[in-house]
Amino acid sequence: LRPALAIAVVLAALPALAAGDEHLLAGARHFRDGRFAEAYVEFSVARRLGEGGEAAWYAAAALLKLGRPEDAVAAFAEAEEQAPQASDALLDYYRAIACHDARLYLCADRLLAAVEQQAGPKIAGQARKVRGALSALLAAPPSPGAIDWYHSRATAALQAGQGALARAFFLEAAELGRRTPERYRVAEAEAGVESLRPARKARP
Amino acid sequence: MFPAQPRAEVTVPLIRALLLLLALLGLPARAEERPAVAVMREALEAEAPLPQAPARLPDSEQGTARPPAGKGSGEAGGKRVEEAAERARDQEVNRAAQGAAASAAKSANADAKAAAAQGRTNGARGSGSSHGHGPPTHP
Numbered sequence: 001l002r003p004a005l006a007i008a009v010v011l012a013a014l015p016a017l018a019a020g021d022e023h024l025l026a027g028a029r030h031f032r033d034g035r036f037a038e039a040y041v042e043f044s045v046a047r048r049l050g051e052g053g054e055a056a057w058y059a060a061a062a063l064l065k066l067g068r069p070e071d072a073v074a075a076f077a078e079a080e081e082q083a084p085q086a087s088d089a090l091l092d093y094y095r096a097i098a099c100h101d102a103r104l105y106l107c108a109d110r111l112l113a114a115v116e117q118q119a120g121p122k123i124a125g126q127a128r129k130v131r132g133a134l135s136a137l138l139a140a141p142p143s144p145g146a147i148d149w150y151h152s153r154a155t156a157a158l159q160a161g162q163g164a165l166a167r168a169f170f171l172e173a174a175e176l177g178r179r180t181p182e183r184y185r186v187a188e189a190e191a192g193v194e195s196l197r198p199a200r201k202a203r204p
Numbered sequence: 205m206f207p208a209q210p211r212a213e214v215t216v217p218l219i220r221a222l223l224l225l226l227a228l229l230g231l232p233a234r235a236e237e238r239p240a241v242a243v244m245r246e247a248l249e250a251e252a253p254l255p256q257a258p259a260r261l262p263d264s265e266q267g268t269a270r271p272p273a274g275k276g277s278g279e280a281g282g283k284r285v286e287e288a289a290e291r292a293r294d295q296e297v298n299r300a301a302q303g304a305a306a307s308a309a310k311s312a313n314a315d316a317k318a319a320a321a322q323g324r325t326n327g328a329r330g331s332g333s334s335h336g337h338g339p340p341t342h343p
Contacts, residue, residue: 025240032247058244065251090248100255103262123252130255137259145263 020049027058036065053086061094069101070157070165077164081198089118093127100130104168106175109134142176144184150176151185154192167196 027042040062047055060075076095080087096111108130115127154169170192177186 021238021240024238025243028240028244028247031251032243034251054241054244061248064253067256069256090245090252093252094248097253097255100259101257103259105259105261120249122249126252126254133255134259137261142261143263146261149262 020046020051020055022046023049024051024055024058027055027062031058031062031065036062040066053083056082057086057091060098061091064094064098064101069098070162072098073102073104073107073168074162074164077168077198089115089120090123093119093123096127096130099168100134102165102168104172105134105137106172107168109138141179141181144180147173147176147180147184147189151189151192154189158192158196163196164198167193167198170196 023042023046027039027046030036030039030042040059043055043059043062047059056075056079060072060079063069063075064072072094076091076098092111093115096108096115099105099107099111112127112131112134116124116131118124119127150169150173154166154173157163157166157169170189174186174189174193177184177189
């Protein structure tokens, strides 16, 4: 009886998987046509119906196009936890721009460096351009005030229940702190990062 | 004639055959690029954004405040723009969710999908209200 039950469960799940794919396709078409809010909803439905892989990444990309970079940063982090295999250079480019627009410039630069190597000519060119603009900013040591700002944003995100976003701000604060002679608030930032470490190991 | 429990020599080949069938049905769709993935890859490349504003490190005077909604707008103006953007976004997401729910209702497991769409609507709305800010600009 047990094998029959298992088979029945698998067969029952197939239509739901197919339905998830339908929503993924609908979302992709909305995205292509510039209807990002509709795309976001479709990707979210697809994700709930079991298309957890690409759908989570696409939903994050839609959030970026909706002008919500901080939400996108958090959504990309969740997508990476859930389905690291579904990412690619193109999605990493979107993630990098989300980081950039959320003022997580070191995060952006790190992702763009990999995108430059892996993406096609158009996206690699854009990545190079953005990195070029970032290079002057990142060459100078940051001021303590800037690092304080990242700590403040991390704390605010934490208070708002946005652990993934808080972690991203703490990571940035830690990296910036290491660039100062006195390693300004590095230990504090690292403690924040560690306390918000996701349950599953993220992609290196 | 038949034993009460299925015998291993019958059930194991049966399970293997069914797994093979499932693999044959499912693998080609996964191995080839699915239509959704193909459309999305094209769309992602075409829509690939550039940063919304030049990079500039913030300073502590800004505290936890996020950048204003519009370039050159005052604080009050930025807030009004943000509020208007949030209202518009909520309406937009609601409309899209209604469409998704209607589409889901057509298929066999309508109830489950409609609930999913509704759940997502709530999620999308919740996410929007928790931030409630338009595109960031740097001071």
